[in-house]
Structures are given as C-alpha cells and as structure tokens.
Amino acid sequence: MKCINCGTDNKLKERTDNQGRCTKCNHLFAFEPTSMGNVKITDPMFAKVISDISAQGTLFFTPKQLLYFLDNRVRRNPFNLSSNFGFFYLFFYLFFSIWAPGFIGGILSGVLGSNSFVIVLFIYNLILVVYLFKNTTSSKLNSQGRKSSARILQVLGLIILAGGILISIFILTSFIAFAIAVIIGMVSLYLGTRQLNQMGVTQEFLLLQSQVKDWLDRWQQINGSILKILPSPNQENKPATINPDVTAYSFDRLVVCDSASIAQLLIANNFHFENNCAILSITGYPQSIFDTTMQMLRRNPDLKVYAIHDCNPRGIGFVHNLRTNANWFLNSEIVIIDIGLTPRQIIATKRGMFIQSSPESAQAAKQLPEEVRQNLSTKELAWLESGKYVELESFTPQRIIKVLQKGIAGSQTLEGDDSSLLLVGDTGNDMYVVQSFG
Numbered sequence: 047m048k049c050i051n052c053g054t055d056n057k058l059k060e061r062t063d064n065q066g067r068c069t070k071c072n073h074l075f076a077f078e079p080t081s082m083g084n085v086k087i088t089d090p091m092f093a094k095v096i097s098d099i100s101a102q103g104t105l106f107f108t109p110k111q112l113l114y115f116l117d118n119r120v121r122r123n124p125f126n127l128s129s130n131f132g133f134f135y136l137f138f139y140l141f142f143s144i145w146a147p148g149f150i151g152g153i154l155s156g157v158l159g160s161n162s163f164v165i166v167l168f169i170y171n172l173i174l175v176v177y178l179f180k181n182t183t184s185s186k187l188n189s190q191g192r193k194s195s196a197r198i199l200q201v202l203g204l205i206i207l208a209g210g211i212l213i214s215i216f217i218l219t220s221f222i223a224f225a226i227a228v229i230i231g232m233v234s235l236y237l238g239t240r241q242l243n244q245m246g247v248t249q250e251f252l253l254l255q256s257q258v259k260d261w262l263d264r265w266q267q268i269n270g271s272i273l274k275i276l277p278s279p280n281q282e283n284k285p286a287t288i289n290p291d292v293t294a295y296s297f298d299r300l301v302v303c304d305s306a307s308i309a310q311l312l313i314a315n316n317f318h319f320e321n322n323c324a325i326l327s328i329t330g331y332p333q334s335i336f337d338t339t340m341q342m343l344r345r346n347p348d349l350k351v352y353a354i355h356d357c358n359p360r361g362i363g364f365v366h367n368l369r370t371n372a373n374w375f376l377n378s379e380i381v382i383i384d385i386g387l388t389p390r391q392i393i394a395t396k397r398g399m400f401i402q403s404s405p406e407s408a409q410a411a412k413q414l415p416e417e418v419r420q421n422l423s424t425k426e427l428a429w430l431e432s433g434k435y436v437e438l439e440s441f442t443p444q445r446i447i448k449v450l451q452k453g454i455a456g457s458q459t460l461e462g463d464d465s466s467l468l469l470v471g472d473t474g475n476d477m478y479v480v481q482s483f484g
Contacts, residue, residue, distance in 0.1 A: 049073055050089045050269070076265045085120050085252060092265060095119055100274040101444050106314040108276050108307050109259070110439040114400060117253045121188040135198070139174075139205075146170045164218060168226055171206055175199065175234045182241035185250040189398020192247060199238030207231030248403040248434060276314055279306035279331050299323035299454065300343055302374075304355035304364050306331035308438055308446070317447060321454060323352075328364065349380050350457060354450060357387035358435035359410035366418045384479045385453040387436055389426035391483040400440040408433030453480045 051073035079086035151163035181195035210227020303309040309327035355361035411430035
C-alpha cells in the first residue's frame with residue numbers, strides 16, 4: 047500500500063515490522079486492508095474518495111453523502127467489460143468449456159457413458175446462466191456490475207446458440223442436444239435483455255454509518271481534519287440581527303429543501319450567493335434567520351419557488367405541503383417548480399441510482415392525499431407503493447448543485463416551449479416538474 051505522505055509502496059511485512067508506519071517517512075497508515083474482512087479500504091483509496099466527493103476539495107459534503115459514495119466505491123463489479131478483460135473472460139469461458147467436459151465428463155463416463163461429456167457441458171453453461179442472472183438482481187452489486195452481468199448473459203446466449211447448434215448437428219447429430227442448446231441459449235439471451243432494461247433494482251448498504259464514522263475519526267486523527275465535511279445542521283433558537291436596509295429587499299427565487307442537511311449543504315457551498323436566491327428548509331433551517339427571510343419573500347408577488355426533496359412519500363407530498371400550509375404559501379399564486387426527486391425522473395433515467403425499499407415507505411405511499419396521487423402516473427404510484435425510495439444525499443454535492451442550477455435556468459421563461467419542464471395539476475395554481483434529474 048502506498049503512503050499518502052511520500053508515495054512509497056510498503057508491503058505487508060514492511061508495514062507490520064514498522065508498527066503500521068511507512069518505512070521511508072514513518073507516517074502512520076490509517077487502514078490495514080488485510081485485517082478489515084470483506085470490505086477493504088486503503089489510505090490512497092480513502093484519500094481519493096474524499097477528493098472526488100468534494101470535487102478536489104472545492105465543495106462541502108455531508109457525512110451521509112460520504113457513506114453513499116464510499117459504499118458505491120467498495121461494491122464489487124465482477125466483470126470489467128474493457129477489451130482486455132473481455133478477451134480474458136472469453137478465454138476463461140472457452141477453456142472451462144473444454145476442461146470441464148473432458149475432466150469431469152471423463153470421471154462420470156463410467157456411469158453416464160459417452161453422453162457424460164455433453165451433459166457436463168450443458169450443466170456448466172446452465173450454472174453460468176443462473177450465476178449471471180443472480181448477479182443482475184443482486185443488491186450487493188452496483189448498477190454497473192448488474193448491467194455487465196446482463197450484457198454477458200446476452201453474449202453467452204449467442205455463444206450457446208451458435209456453438210450448441212453446430213455441435214448438436216455436425217458432431218453429435220442429436221435432436222435432444224439441439225433442443226437443449228436452443229432452450230438454454232434463448233433463455234440466457236432473453237434474461238440478459240430483460241435485465242438490461244430493468245427500471246432499477248433495490249440496493250442495501252454494505253457499510254454502516256457508524257463504521258464510516260469510525261474510519262473518518264481515525265483518518266482525521268492521523269491526517270488532520272477534513273475541512274469540507276459538514277457537521278450536523280445547527281438549529282439556533284436565537285434570531286440573528288439583520289440590517290434593516292437588507293430586510294427592505296426581497297428575493298426573486300427561493301429554494302426550499304425537505305431536510306436541513308441539504309439546505310446546509312447548499313448554503314455552505316454558497317449556492318445562494320452564486321444564484322441570487324434564498325435557501326430554507328421545510329423544518330425551519332436556518333432557524334436564526336428563517337422568520338425574517340420569510341417576511342422578505344412574501345413581499346415579492348413574482349417569487350418563484352424551487353422545491354428539492356427525497357423521492358419518498360414525504361418528499362412527493364412536499365410541494366402539496368408548501369401549497370396548503372399557512373406558514374408557507376397557502377392561497378398564494380406563486381409559481382412552484384418541483385426540481386425533484388420524483389419517480390418520473392428515476393424511471394426515466396439511464397444512470398444508476400441507489401434505490402432502497404422498506405415496508406414503511408410502501409405503507410406511507412398508499413396513504414398519500416388524493417390531491418398528490420392525481421398528479422402521479424400509474425407507473426409512478428406503483429413504484430412508490432412497492433416501497434422504493436431514493437434519498438437526495440445519495441448524490442454528490444456537485445450533481446445536486448448542477449441539477450438545481452439547470453432547473454433554475456430552465457424556468458426563466460415558463461411560457462416558452464421548454465421540454466425540461468412539465469406543467470402538472472388542476473388546482474388553478476402553476477406547478478411545474480423538472481422531467482430529468484441531471
């Protein structure tokens with residue numbers, strides 16, 4: 047493992063003999079991957095994770111974003127479909143297609159006779175199909191790993207069809223072998239195609255938040271504080287003193303978040319300054335200036351509100367809550383743009399998302415108000431009522447900021463032909479939904 051301080055590569059024996067320190071600069075290693083069980087973290091890997099999630103140290107991020115990001119990095123992808131590895135897998139498959147029937151079939155020939163070679167070959171291919179199909183539905187793999195398995199299922203199906211038909215006709219002259227090859231090949235091809243087009247498999251965390259916290263604490267003890275990781279949102283009860291000259295003005299835009307952590311993230315990254323908008327959470331963050339900011343906002347009849355939230359029943363009812371809550375915009379005709387997350391965006395996206403599922407989410411989805419349900423398609427309702435949900439913190443700060451900026455930019459002329467916004471609802475108030483989350 048390379049030392050992040052001087053770049054020296056230290057072997058296990060060298061690290062052990064030097065009490066876990068670099069043999070050249072004596073810098074202490076934060077992690078020892080050989081003693082970490084199934085999930086192995088190295089110092090260079092952890093350093094790169096911190097650098098990548100913070101966009102090379104330019105953006106703040108939350109502890110939960112770090113959990114999602116690191117969890118995705120440690121998820122295994124059993125198949126790398128680059129050209130070099132593709133040839134390796136093909137060679138591996140062809141080698142065992144010859145070796146397994148020859149060796150195992152030879153052993154079983156005394157019992158099964160000459161048919162043992164063909165039987166072993168078909169069993170070998172059937173086991174591969176089952177293994178790959180399980181990979182495409184595995185919650186332990188990331189989206190890329192599941193898609194790689196699905197593509198290999200397709201390729202394997204074509205190989206079984208072509209090779210099995212040729213062998214059965216020209217070598218074995220057996221209709222039974224021909225039928226088996228066609229069935230296994232078509233099943234593999236069908237399953238690969240179907241799984242490649244699936245809308246999203248739910249995932250489970252490989253890591254625990256407490257586990258990542260322990261790693262983070264050790265890293266900071268050894269390498270110093272990580273300046274870009276955010277603490278828990280600080281809810282101060284004492285109102286802040288604001289210059290009266292400032293309160294005389296208002297904002298043209300307001301971003302409302304369904305959690306204090308996302309509001310804190312945006313404020314820490316100066317989103318409000320760079321995009322000339324106010325940022326508040328539905329929970330009242332930042333509490334010290336919340337009431338004053340709301341007074342300023344209510345002065346502007348041309349205010350546009352941008353809602354950003356998790357894709358779960360609470361998040362889906364978020365805009366409805368803003369519309370019907372007297373503390374927000376009850377009886378107001380302001381425009382609300384739903385940035386997301388929405389089931390519509392998740393179903394339409396081609397990029398992998400960390401989709402989770404719970405019985406509690408399924409139950410809450412079935413209890414959504416009718417005013418909310420009527421703005422959702424049948425497919426969206428089915429997705430929610432299956433218990434699926436996606437959290438905003440599963441995305442990097444950079445992606446959240448870019449999506450929000452794109453949503454604001456796309457709403458400048460709502461009357462125009464803007465395909466990125468969809469007008470929904472039949473309430474007499476304008477509400478727009480952004481159709482793509484990046």
